[in-house]
Amino acid sequence: MKELFEKLNLKPNTSIRIDCPICFNRNTFSAFHDGNNVLYNCFHADCNTRGVSREKLSKEVFKRKEKIITEKEEEKFFVPPNWENAKFNVDSINYLRKSKSYDAMNLGLADIRYDKNLARTVFLVKDENGNIVDAVGRSINGMKPKWYRYGKSRYPFICGTSKTAIIVEDCASACALSRFATGIALLGTSLLQKHIDLIKQYDRVGVALDRDATQKATAICDELNLVMNTKFLILEDDIKNMDYDDIKNLVDKVNKKAWGWMNDTNTSSKHL
Numbered sequence: 459m460k461e462l463f464e465k466l467n468l469k470p471n472t473s474i475r476i477d478c479p480i481c482f483n484r485n486t487f488s489a490f491h492d493g494n495n496v497l498y499n500c501f502h503a504d505c506n507t508r509g510v511s512r513e514k515l516s517k518e519v520f521k522r523k524e525k526i527i528t529e530k531e532e533e534k535f536f537v538p539p540n541w542e543n544a545k546f547n548v549d550s551i552n553y554l555r556k557s558k559s560y561d562a563m564n565l566g567l568a569d570i571r572y573d574k575n576l577a578r579t580v581f582l583v584k585d586e587n588g589n590i591v592d593a594v595g596r597s598i599n600g601m602k603p604k605w606y607r608y609g610k611s612r613y614p615f616i617c618g619t620s621k622t623a624i625i626v627e628d629c630a631s632a633c634a635l636s637r638f639a640t641g642i643a644l645l646g647t648s649l650l651q652k653h654i655d656l657i658k659q660y661d662r663v664g665v666a667l668d669r670d671a672t673q674k675a676t677a678i679c680d681e682l683n684l685v686m687n688t689k690f691l692i693l694e695d696d697i698k699n700m701d702y703d704d705i706k707n708l709v710d711k712v713n714k715k716a717w718g719w720m721n722d723t724n725t726s727s728k729h730l
Contacts, residue, residue, distance in 0.1 A: 470491050471493070472725040473489060473538070474489050478487075479505065480505055480507045481500060483505065485575070486500050487530060488540070499536050503606070503607065504680055507555045508649045509681050535591050535608075535611065535678075538573070540574060541571040543570075544563060544565055544570040547572040547574070547579075549572075550570070550598065553579050553598045554579065557634065557645075558698055559629075559630045561632070561637065562634075563707075565636075567617050567618060568581060568582075568617045569583070569590075571630055576597075576600045577596065578606060579595065579598055580594065580596075581595075581615055581630075585611075590677040591609070591611040591612055591613050594628075596630065597674070605628060607645060612620075614645060614647075614653055615629045615632055615641075615642070616632070616641070617636045618632070618641055619705070620639045621639065621640075621660055621662065622662040623639060623642050623657060623662070624639050624663070624712060625641065625642045625643075626641050626659070626663070626666055626667065626697060627643065628643050629643050631698055634700070635697060637706075638705060638706050639709045639710040641713065642657065652720060657682065658685060662713055663688045663712070664689040665679045665682070665689070665691060668694065670694065675690065691712070
């Protein structure tokens with residue numbers, strides 16, 4: 459990799475976007491010279507090559523799909539220098555307003571950027587210490603896939619400060635909820651022990667996935683009910699398309715369930 463950067467001859471505080479020398483996907487490899495080191499990252503989901511090339515590193519030969527960074531470096535996620543604040547892109551602002559995500563960004567509850575190379579509004583995923591560990595981009599020009607995960611951290615996207623949490627489909631839905639609750643988007647992954655450990659920190663929890671994910675939602679709810687009281691919610695509409703009054707009503711149902719204000723003993727599989 460060092461030989462590659464020597465050929466590129468990157469100047470300090472400059473970046474370049476090229477085909478990946480590891481997975482060979484087109485225009486997915488980004489490198490940035492910060493003045494001392496070269497930070498590099500491949501955005502293709504099947505590659506996930508990233509790291510820091512330092513002058514003290516010896517010459518190395520890398521083969522396709524070979525691990526090229528240490529375990530510590532692998533945990534890091536480098537935000538490409540060409541990602542700009544989403545506030546400065548009109549298309550991103552329009553999407554964020556339409557999906558009820560703009561307030562979350564404006565209030566500092568969500569860190570949202572714009573990937574101008576891939577034309578995606580990017581939601582940064584952070585761990586419990588506030589470190590950026592991943593990112594999820596939403597296409598705003600019709601490009602497929604609609605949602606694209608840049609890394610492989612498997613951390614959920616969390617937005618909000620409430621002790622009431624609701625598990626949802628995507629980052630925008632989590633942001634839309636953040637006015638009344640904390641939105642947690644598992645980002646398409648199954649429920650992991652890492653997720654459960656994070657979710658257990660909340661006092662009240664609901665699961666609100668789309669109708670076509672009812673089986674998955676039921677399984678998540680059943681598993682969480684082993685450790686805490688969890689409310690199963692059926693959505694009549696995408697949370698991002700709901701009025702704020704309807705979103706608040708959804709959150710109220712979770713709060714009532716948790717505090718025993720409802721005169722039933724529903725299991726997690728009984729629908730509202």
